[in-house]
Amino acid sequence: MFGTPRDISDENWSIRFIILCWLIWKRRCSFVLASEVRRMEDILTSGDRVADRLAAKGRWLSNEPTVFLTAPDDVINLVEDDKVLSNLVRLPLGLSKVPGLYVQPPNERIDKENAIKLELPPIDLSKLDGPGHHEVAEQIVRAAETVGFFQVVNHGVPLHLIQSLKDTAHKFFGLPLERKAVYLAPVSPSPLVTYGTSYLPEKEKALGWKDYILMQYTGDDEALRYWPDEINGVLLEYMKSSIVMVKRLLRVLLENIGVKSDDSMIDVLIGKKMVAMIFYPICPNPDVTIGIGRHSDIGMLTVLLQDEVGGLYVKVEKDMDYEKKAEWIEIPPIPDALVINVADMLQVLSNGKYRSAEHAVRNTNINSRVSVPIFTMPIETAKIAPLPQVVEKDGIANYREFPFGDYMNNVFTNALDGKKSLDFAKIS
Numbered sequence: 001m002f003g004t005p006r007d008i009s010d011e012n013w014s015i016r017f018i019i020l021c022w023l024i025w026k027r028r029c030s031f032v033l034a035s036e037v038r039r040m041e042d043i044l045t046s047g048d049r050v051a052d053r054l055a056a057k058g059r060w061l062s063n064e065p066t067v068f069l070t071a072p073d074d075v076i077n078l079v080e081d082d083k084v085l086s087n088l089v090r091l092p093l094g095l096s097k098v099p100g101l102y103v104q105p106p107n108e109r110i111d112k113e114n115a116i117k118l119e120l121p122p123i124d125l126s127k128l129d130g131p132g133h134h135e136v137a138e139q140i141v142r143a144a145e146t147v148g149f150f151q152v153v154n155h156g157v158p159l160h161l162i163q164s165l166k167d168t169a170h171k172f173f174g175l176p177l178e179r180k181a182v183y184l185a186p187v188s189p190s191p192l193v194t195y196g197t198s199y200l201p202e203k204e205k206a207l208g209w210k211d212y213i214l215m216q217y218t219g220d221d222e223a224l225r226y227w228p229d230e231i232n233g234v235l236l237e238y239m240k241s242s243i244v245m246v247k248r249l250l251r252v253l254l255e256n257i258g259v260k261s262d263d264s265m266i267d268v269l270i271g272k273k274m275v276a277m278i279f280y281p282i283c284p285n286p287d288v289t290i291g292i293g294r295h296s297d298i299g300m301l302t303v304l305l306q307d308e309v310g311g312l313y314v315k316v317e318k319d320m321d322y323e324k325k326a327e328w329i330e331i332p333p334i335p336d337a338l339v340i341n342v343a344d345m346l347q348v349l350s351n352g353k354y355r356s357a358e359h360a361v362r363n364t365n366i367n368s369r370v371s372v373p374i375f376t377m378p379i380e381t382a383k384i385a386p387l388p389q390v391v392e393k394d395g396i397a398n399y400r401e402f403p404f405g406d407y408m409n410n411v412f413t414n415a416l417d418g419k420k421s422l423d424f425a426k427i428s
C-alpha cells in the first residue's frame, strides 16, 4: 500500500544528485566570474598597446593602483595620485540629481525662455551646380555673414550613412565603460583619439553633461588602426563625403570675397580634420547643466550631424536682427539636413565678414542626444591672416598673422569662453 519499500541507496543517490547539481552550478558561476575577470585581465595584459598602457598605470577599477576609476556621485573619475586626470558621465540611469561638478553658474546656462527657433528653410545644394547657382551661393553667403550657421539638404552625403552614423554613435556610447575608458586621454593608445567629458576639465568652472570621443584624421591607415573599430568605418566614409561638400561651400565663400581658390589652396585651408562623436545623456536637471558651454569652433567650416532631439543654440550678437527679440537662436533638427557653421579661421581670413558664431548645447530630461561634428581646419604650419583681397577692399586688417598651430594651442589650453578665442588674433 505504501508502494515499494524506500531504498536507502536511492536516497543517497538523490542527495548525491543534488550535491552534483550544486557543484556544477557553483562551478558554472565561478566560470562566469572567471570569464568576467579574464575579460578585465585581457584588457590589462593582452599585450596590445591599450592594455600595456593601462597595465603600466595600474589596474583599472581596482582599489590599489595609482590610476583607477572611482565612482563618487556617479561620476567616473580616472585618478592618479589623488589627482583627477579625466572623467566621464556614467550612464545616469536612475540618477535623480546631477552631481555638483556639473552644475553651471547661472550666467553659463542657456535661457531657453529667451530663445527663438531659426525657421529658415535649409539650403538646397543640388542647385549649386546648375542655373540656380547664383541664388544658392547668395543664400550661403548671407547665412555665413549673419548667423554664421545654416543647414543644407541634397548635400551629397548619403542619407543611409547619416542614419547609420546616428545608430553607431548610440551603440558606441552604450558600450560597457571599460571599452570606452581605454581612450581616456591619459591612457589612450594614440594621441589621435581621446575620450572624455569636458575638453579641459581642470580649467572649466563646471563640466559639460556629455561624453565625447574626438579623433584626429591623419590618414586612412592610422584612422583604421587607432580610431575605435566600432566606429572607424562609417566615420571615415562620412568624413570623406562631407569634405567634398565643404570644398564646394568654401569655394563659394572665397569667391564671394574676391578670392579664386584652387585645389592646393583649399588643401592647405582644410588640410587638418577632426571628427567627434558626442553623447548627451538624459539629464535629471537640464536647467542647471549644459552639454557644451559657449564657444566658437576654431577651424574653417564645421559640418554637424545632429539627431532629432535638438538642443543646439547660437548666441545672438549685438548687430543681429534678432537682437531685441532673443538672446539665443535655436538651430532645430531638420530631417536629412546637415548643419554648417563658420569657424574662427574663416572669420579671420574674411577679415570678419563671415561670422564664427558662439554656440552651445543644452541637455534634456527626456532623451539622450548624439551629434557628430567634423571640424575642418588649416594645417598647423599654415600662416593665417586676413586675405589680401579683402584687406585691400576694407582698407584695414582686423587680425594679425599667426601660424594656425599657435592658435590651436592657445584654444586647447584655455577653458571654453564664448568667442574669447579670437582675441588671440584680433588687432584692437
Ligand SMILES: O=C(O)CCC(=O)C(=O)O
Pocket (backbone or CB within 6 Å): 276, 278, 292, 297, 304, 306, 311, 312, 359, 360, 361, 370, 371, 372, 373
Ligand atoms: O553637439 C552639437 O550640436 C554641437 C557640438 C559642438 O558645438 C562642438 O563640438 O564644437
Ligand SMILES: [Fe+2]
Pocket (backbone or CB within 6 Å): 295, 296, 297, 359
Ligand atoms: Fe562647436
